Amino acid sequence: MGKHLTVILLLFLGVSLLANAEGFVVHPDDLGDEARLWSLYLRWLHSFNVSRTEDEMRKRFHVFVENVRFIEEFNKKGSSFELQLNAFGDLTNKEFLLLYAGFKPDPNATNNVTEVFEHGTDQFVPKSVDWRARGAVTRVKDQLKCGSCWAFAVVAAIEGLNMIKTGRLVSLSEQELVDCNPYAKGCHGGDRRMAIYFASRIGGLTAETNYPYRGYQSTCQTNRLKDIAAKVRGLGLVSQNNEYALMQAAARQPITVSVDATTWQFYHKGVFKGPCGLGLNHGVTIVGYGTTVEGTKYWLVKNSWGTGWGENGYIRMLRDVSPEGLCGIAMIPAFPV
Known part of the structure; x- marks a missing residue:
């Protein structure tokens, strides 16, 4: 596992119990940079009990980020309904269907x-x-x-x-x-x-x-x-x-x-x-x-x-x-x- 990802994983493990207690929430600060997005992705994997290999994580991280940003942008516009990150968070739409x-x-x-x-x-x-x-x-x-x-x-x-x-x-x-x-x-x-x-x-x-x-x-x-x-x-x-x-x-x-x-x-x-x-x-x-x-x-x-x-x-x-x-x-x- 790369050094960058290892550090983020260790930091994530230290707060995983708190994340579980609070429930899964995306904060605006989570979208600030790649390190925060990786932390968000790891927290999502843990919250929804999703198992991925290191190679799968690296591939799916980019899909996850696209999905998160799409959801956040949609909800900013205001509509009769809301979107939310769920257990399908790192799937492309084609894979999901x-x-x-x-x-x-x-x-x-x-x-x-x-x-x-x-x-x-x-x-x-x-x-x-x-x-x-x-x-x-x-x-x-x-x-x-x-x-x-x-x-x-x-x-x-x-x-x-x-x-x-x-x-x-x-x-x-x-x-x-x-x-x-x-x-x-x-x-x-x-x-x-x-x-x-x-x-x-x-x-x-x-x-x-x-x-x-x-x-x-x-x-x-x-x-x-x-x-x-x-x-x-x-x-x-x-x-x-x-x-x-x-x-x-x-x-x-x-x-x-x-x-x-x-x-x-x-x-x-x-x-x-x-x-x-x-x-x-x-x-x-x-x-x-x-x-x-x-x-x-x-x-x-x-x-x-x-x-x-x-x-x-x-x-x-x-x-x-x-x-x-x-x-x-x-x-x-x-x-x-």
Whole structure:
């Protein structure tokens, strides 16, 4: 290890306990020079329990610095939402998406639809819905370094439907979908709609306790699939490119959607307003919607990047912006039946 880096590491170790006690905070002085930035990077590695070799540290330090400066500059401008340095701090955006976004559209996804939810003007729609408050949402989970967002999005929707139908909230198995769904590629991506269809073909999903998540694809444990904890009858679709229809559907049950999450890496809090496009690359679950006290309409979305990201694992996204919705949220909504 170089002399310069060694000195910084020794200084860092001397204050590591204090840093942990205070929590991870970036101060303006941290950006003053390279020595302070190295100290900040080492403190970040320690705070988020990230392991890097010396060579990796030297390579990733420059990525880390670019990310820190981007976050600080963005927050200075003022917006409806804030960014924050998190566990993805020394990843490029391309690396981040490769590891944590995994929606891969399947051309056969609409071949086996059981139900289509159409827009209905005569239907009563509540002004706000939060399925968490109704006991239909399990804890925020972490997909780890696996492109299995599609599985987590589907499981969250099935968990919600199961609670609505039976009154029991059961945490279900994402690993079952990662290992056993023949219509996906495990950690290399999949289509939410085909995952729902697969779940309906086998009758439903087993509990997470029966088939725990590993964060990588393995051989399907077929003996565990017999113990169904939540039934699924079929695949439902919401009429595309219609945010009002999506709101009506979300008032009935949690809905899985695909979005362009390219700019989500450091989202921290507030109503996200973009920028983002319509290149769908990530699967999430709408678990409600509402309006801020300032009058801003939003979707309440459950993600699968752990509670250290966003608003304890959730993101609020601007609602009623276009037929496709912000980041394409209304383009291909789906739900379990």
